[in-house]
Amino acid sequence: MQLDPRIPPGPLAEQWDNCRFANKLVNPANKRKFTIIVVGTGLAGASAAASLAELGYNVLSFCIQDSPRRAHSIAAQGGINAAKNYQNDGDSIFRLFYDTIKGGDFRSREANVYRLAQISNNIIDQCVALGVPFAREYGGTLANRSFGGAQVSRTFYARGQTGQQLLLGAYSALMRQAAASRVKIFPRREMMDLVVRDNRARGIICRNLVNGRLERYSGDAVVLATGGYGNVFYLSTNAMACNVTAAWRAYRRGAGFANPCFVQIHPTCIPVHGDYQSKLTLMSESLRNDGRVWVPKNPGDRRDPADIPEEERDYYLERRYPSFGNLVPRDVASRNAKEVCDAGKGVGETGLAVYLDFRDAIERDGLDVIMKKYGNLFHMYEKITATDPTRTPMMIYPAVHYTMGGLWVDYHLMSTIDGLFVLGEANFSDHGANRLGASALMQGLADGYFIIPYTMGNYLASAGPGSLDTDHDGFREAESAVQERLNRLMRNQDARGGKLQTIDHYHRRLGKLLWDHCGMARNRAGLRHALDRIPEIREEFWENSYIPGSSQELNQSLERAGRVADFLEFAEIMVLDALEREESCGCHLREESQTEEHEAKRDDEHYAHVAVWENQGADSPPALHREPLRFENVTPSQRSYK
């Protein structure tokens, strides 16, 4: 496998310009001769499909949901970063670049991250032009708030519904092109396989989720914008349909999978409260602008929070990190929450929670001001927990939230398969080992609105037409592999003396195994244990899982089963990757590699690289390749937020 990142020549600030100038162009009259398949209609996919169609390409747009508008991006709450420096508080493109690369613990490419910071400002202009109702100051200028890992205010937001508003903007751009017949929308379709011939992506096989039929689609290029795989943990803040299937099928067809063990654990989620829970709810990081995180100083203190006097409270983030306080990055906040709970200071019924308290902010600014900023989040919290967070501190605990790992892409966002581009959370992204808050939306929209329109043209101008007839052997072979897998899943219909289990049973077991051994903290013994257990769960899943109904109709159990089957394969490279990386960095703490103060200890000598896994077939272990990371504009340092 060749890993050429194709970083353009020249100084950092000129590389994107150089790339765009060197890119070949497709003549406007020829664009309509190319068909581009875009899988996914979240912020990355919708913005890409709209922009490519606007340029004149024929675009086929696919999603699982009944409307593109329902993609998981709609859940994003807190905001989107940009280096506009409207606050005049010292921001700049270089500072956003620096914060992002440092936040990711120096495990991402300088060139990509710098381009992201450059493009961030265009995104805000584009979204305002599309009518996104960002919050504004009294005088009409756009408002900003702060997010973790930065000492400037650069997060643009639309109350606690930023993802929804941004997606409505991208969706309207998409539907404009649908009305112009340049985009054809295929909702309720699940991509089940990628068709590859001569190492070039040629099309996809989808299952029509309404009638169960398999369908073939051919194109000159394929764009995957299929989101992240956090649901491998079963419990996460992700939407229930989030999955790894499209990315995993592409991996099985030859695309490299990068850094699969880089998973972000978000510190402010509503804690798990029972065994039958299937979903976790995020409380936006923006709450840490005003909320203060604390636990009782004394382990086992079960008093009502109102009865715990000030001197018996430990505001541990403010104490340990005086300069960033409650706004330390997510990995630091999560690890500290785990640490205080492990020390017996956790609160709530399970002891796996810490307080996020708005008392002081309400006293300082007044309830009205605080409600204006966070009202919808407070209502959501109260609906779920039946507790009013303006009177009693919220209880929060870390939960799986985002995946920095994903399909490997070069600077052009192309995977190791020619013509297969990967955008948004589905690629291994610009966030290194830890994503800063409000930067996923920035990356998804940078990829879709501003990068792929350039790099796709360059690819098509160089590679020329590549679509195949859907009767071609490549399509036939891929479709029959999908059919065979579906038949296998539907096989267990008899009662087997009560041995059969639901799909969720296996998913929950896998998730717990990963959370315990490949979550916030990991060690060699635990990872080895997980590696032994995954094939056992997988075997039991294929032997004993029960799916009611048939494959020729709408069947949500079957949909889930296919995704869980892929998670059960994918989990193995995730754990292998974690085992291989014997350093702590960003979100993942290798217990064998920490400083005396329990901070993550990186090992730049051995691990300053992107780990890329290559499929070697079902019977051989995957091969590990490494893309070295070079830092010429920043000096990797031990991250400190003190």
Ligand SMILES: Cc1cc2nc3c(=O)[nH]c(=O)nc-3n(C[C@H](O)[C@H](O)[C@H](O)COP(=O)(O)OP(=O)(O)OC[C@H]3O[C@@H](n4cnc5c(N)ncnc54)[C@H](O)[C@@H]3O)c2cc1C
């Ligand atoms: C609760 C929550 C709040 C968040 N808040 C913020 C925030 O404030 N700021 C921020 O920057 N980030 C935030 N994030 C992260 C951010 O929302 C996501 O990273 C981002 O929206 C991902 O966008 P995407 O376009 O890559 O993928 P998604 O929005 O996940 O879209 C994936 C698309 O792919 C489709 N798809 C998937 N698999 C298939 C398949 N096999 N076949 C066909 N279609 C498929 C889906 O139908 C969907 O259309 C938040 C995340 C969560 C969970």
